[in-house]
Amino acid sequence: MYGQESAETLALRVLGWLAGDPDRIGAFLEATGISRGELAGLAAEPVFLAAVIDHCLESDERVIACCDALGLPYEALGAARTGLPGGRDPHWT
Numbered sequence: 001m002y003g004q005e006s007a008e009t010l011a012l013r014v015l016g017w018l019a020g021d022p023d024r025i026g027a028f029l030e031a032t033g034i035s036r037g038e039l040a041g042l043a044a045e046p047v048f049l050a051a052v053i054d055h056c057l058e059s060d061e062r063v064i065a066c067c068d069a070l071g072l073p074y075e076a077l078g079a080a081r082t083g084l085p086g087g088r089d090p091h092w093t
Contacts, residue, residue, distance in 0.1 A: 004046065007083030010076065011049035014056055015039070017066050024062075028055050050084035053077055 002010065018024045019039070029036065032051060042048040056062045056077055067074050081087045 002080045002083035004083045007053075007080040007087075008046060008049050010072075010080040011052045011084065012043060013070055014066055014077070015043060015049070015052045017069055018052070018055075028052070031055060047085050050081065050086055053081045053084060057081065 018028050034042065056066050063074060063077055067076060
């Protein structure tokens with residue numbers, strides 16, 4: 001489990017990974033409905049950072065690629081999500 005500060009730091013790294021590939025960032029922007037111009041301002045918002053992690057967690061392929069690229073264990077994204085808003089809420093699925 002991560003505290004909020006370390007979870008935010010990891011989410012920013014994940015956002016950087018997404019931004020490093022036009023297809024990945026394009027899929028994220030399309031899924032969230034935000035524009036590239038909004039990224040910098042939203043990057044300081046914990047709820048937005050939770051959405052970054054959530055986006056990656058939607059796909060095993062994304063989790064594996066992201067964690068491999070960032071040198072993280074595969075469970076790191078799920079653990080970091082607990083430190084962001086809504087991360088400790090019960091899962092109903």
